[in-house]
Amino acid sequence: MFIPKIYRSEDLSLMKKIISENAFAMLISGKGKLAATHSMFLMNDDGAEWYLETHISRANPQAKVLQNGDEVLCDFLGAHSYISSSWYEKTNVSTWNYEAVQISGKIELMNDDELYSHLEKLTYKYEKPQKCPMFVEKMGNELVEKEMKGAFGIKIWPGDIFISQKMSQNRNDDHLVLSTTPFSRSIPKAFSSTISSPTAAPVSIPAPASASASVLAILLSTALARLFSNFVLSSCIDRIKALFCLILCPYT
Structure with missing residues (x-):
């Protein structure tokens, strides 16, 4: 991913936040034929090392060609917003501000136990806030094992990591005065920390x-x-x- 230096970040805490809050991302591969699948991702981080994990349908042509060691690209889009030229005090062009993460890495196919654990963690993350959560262990082994046969689980061990945080760092703090979106109004607060210290912890930007x-x-x-x-x-x-x-x- 091309990222101008002014928008480039090396903040791994920002990367983790974007992945956690925007986990429905793109799994992209180029083996045989260029393919992309929207899928749910989890970051498995034990402190010493980390990797991404996801699963797609076994019926997916992408799953039928992927093997251990193949390289894929995972694309995550975080908070983003249109920036209208009408919001500036001085004439300027419109743009689009956003946060994004791209991670390329080699895959490792999951075995049945790893796939079960992956589905447990994924379901727990999204069922926990529900009024009557339905966790994997409540679904019954017969049903879960049947559904698992149609799932293709993979781990992605990270190689290249790209973190982009484009928040109009090249504009002055007095811009965006007419913006009514939380994302855009919070941009000026991020100007100073990003410009004064490129590796500083970013300001938390609420997504629409x-x-x-x-x-x-x-x-x-x-x-x-x-x-x-x-x-x-x-x-x-x-x-x-x-x-x-x-x-x-x-x-x-």
């Missing part, structure tokens, strides 16, 4: 709550920018009316 919330935030921020930069209204009532007109405009 949902796609619909992100769309609404962009509409609101654009409306605010247009309202205050293009209109001179005589009263607060007129401003509120104009704001609602601008927000509703895309839907009418």
Whole structure:
């Protein structure tokens, strides 16, 4: 992954955070034919060494060609947000800010015991917050063993690691004043720590709550920018009316 020096990070704690919070990632391989599969990842870290683990369907053509020692690429996209040129105090181009991790490494096929353990850990992570969690051990051995026959589990031992944290480090702190998204508003706080110390621990950036919330935030921020930069209204009532007109405009 190409990463300009100003956006490059070597912070492994940031890498772990991105992987943990954005575990539905891409498994990419080029053996035989270029292939990519969305799958759930876990980081297995005992302190001394770590590796990634995931599983895909055995019916997947990608699984049918992968063997021990083959190289794959794992691609994780963290928090990201559109940065509108209308948010800047001075004219500038729009861009997209994001956090991302790419890890290439050699694979090791899981045996049945390792696959079972992987499914246990994966299920526990996402079932634990549920009101009535259904863990693997509650599903019954017969059902689990039957389902395991269709799963292709692999470990990925890391080789090259790329961590990108693009947060407008090349822009001034007074930018993004009209942004209404938490991700974008928190960017100026990260400027100083990133610029003064490239290896400093990054500021925690909240990801958008949902796609619909992100769309609404962009509409609101654009409306605010247009309202205050293009209109001179005589009263607060007129401003509120104009704001609602601008927000509703895309839907009418």
